[in-house]
Amino acid sequence: MNSIAARFEPGHEAASDVDHETLSIEEFFRSSRAIIGSVETVIDGKREAVEMALTVILAEGHLLIEDVPGVGKTMLARALAKSLDCSVSRIQFTPDLLPSDITGVSIYNQADREFEFKPGPVFANLVIGDEINRASPKTQSALLECMEEKQVTVDGTTYALASPFTVVATQNPIEMEGTYALPEAQRDRFMARISMGYPDSSAEIAMLRSRETRSPLEDVVPVVSGQQLSAMIHTARNVFVSQAVEQYVVRLSQATRTDPELRLGASPRATLQLVRAAKVRAALDGREFVLPDDINAIVAPVLAHRLIAANRSGGVARASVAEIIARIVAQTPVPLGAGGLAGHAG
Incomplete structure (x- = not known):
């Protein structure tokens, strides 16, 4: 059992999440810069990858970092974890990993003559x-309930996870040996997918x-406490989204569902997460309201991994999907009066 995960008892709720403390936008901006x-x-x-990773954490989403080995995927996740004063656990996914290795297991205690739940590494703020x-689809499916409902059900008993709760996962391109394609339901639970790319x-x-x-x-030490992190999350929740911007987001999502070049469009969950991420994006820029520019800046990392091009039988044709998203954004009118912007995006 992971020693950090053991700090969380089943059903425990983080005290900082109950307080609903918020920060001013100026305090939010300073903490995010730190x-x-x-x-x-x-x-x-x-910078772009770092900001997107932080955006996902503050929007209470989950992040997928996809790239070839050796470009710093795990290093980014570990640097983020060490910069935040919260509980962290790490799971190394391998072909022989079992679902119980992630969620935990009930073990019979002979002294008490009853089963005792031993929480797995998923019981942490940042996993x-x-x-x-590299794990089988069966093992990957152990994260579905955790990521969507922030709880774990083992032997008929449900245990609440820590709050806040974020999964930062890395993966190699599916063309590489020893990899499994993530199921659509699993991909849809990740708020965003980013790539590191090679350094200059x-x-x-x-x-x-x-x-x-x-x-x-x-040399990395926490620069934000767990209480401050929770306050930043609640601050981002309160960022204002106008009705015009909401309608703009819905039009973008609906366009992906009717586009003839796409076999699978954006889900309602994707629409919701696009707005949540845009709120954080606005706060990171020091604003208390969302602009269409915030939506356009994150629409590709939030939607691309969820969409499937019509000319592919499986997986995601990443370049072509990115081009389709760019075209949809360019063709979707930006709402009048949304931050003084009008006309078309792009």
Whole structure:
């Protein structure tokens, strides 16, 4: 059993989540800059990926980081975890991993003559799932209830997970050996998917110099407490979304469902998560209201992994889906009076 996970008793609710403390937008902005700055001491030159990862955490979503091995996927997840003063656990997904290795198991206690639940590593605020697509679909399905309902059911008993709760999973491209494609239901539970990409030459040279003797992760310390993190989450929830922007988001989602180039469009869950992420995006820019620009900035990472192109029998044709999303955004009118913007996106 993971030692960090053991800190959470079944049914426990985090005290900071009950208080509903909020911050001013200025305090939110300062705290978010502190987190980003801390992560960038480890991950250099990837501001967009760092900001999107933080956006997902503050929007109470789950993040999927997909890229080839060795580009810093796990390093980003670990840097985020060390920058936040909350409980963290890590699951290394392998072909022989069992669902009970994730959720926990009931063990018979001979002294008490009753079954005792031993919580698995999913009982933490931030769960790092390393190489999630190397486990079988059966094992991956153990996360479905956790990610959507923030609870675990074992032997007919339901246990509440910690709050806040976020899964940050990494995966290699499905074309690589030893990987399984994530089921559509699993992909839809991830708020966003991002890629790290290769570093530019200057960042790679700096990495060679800074990591010659030690890892920069050793110097990362929490810059935001658990209570502050909960307050940031509640602050983002209160960011204003106008009716015009809501209608704009719905039009984007509906366009993906009727587009002839897509076999699978955006789900209602995707629409909801797009708005939640846009609220955080607005707060990260120091605003208390969402603009259509906030939607357009995150629409690709929030929707692309959920959509399936009509010309593919399985998986996601990532480049073509990204192009389809860009076309849909360009063709969807931006609402009048939404932050003073009018006309068309793009």
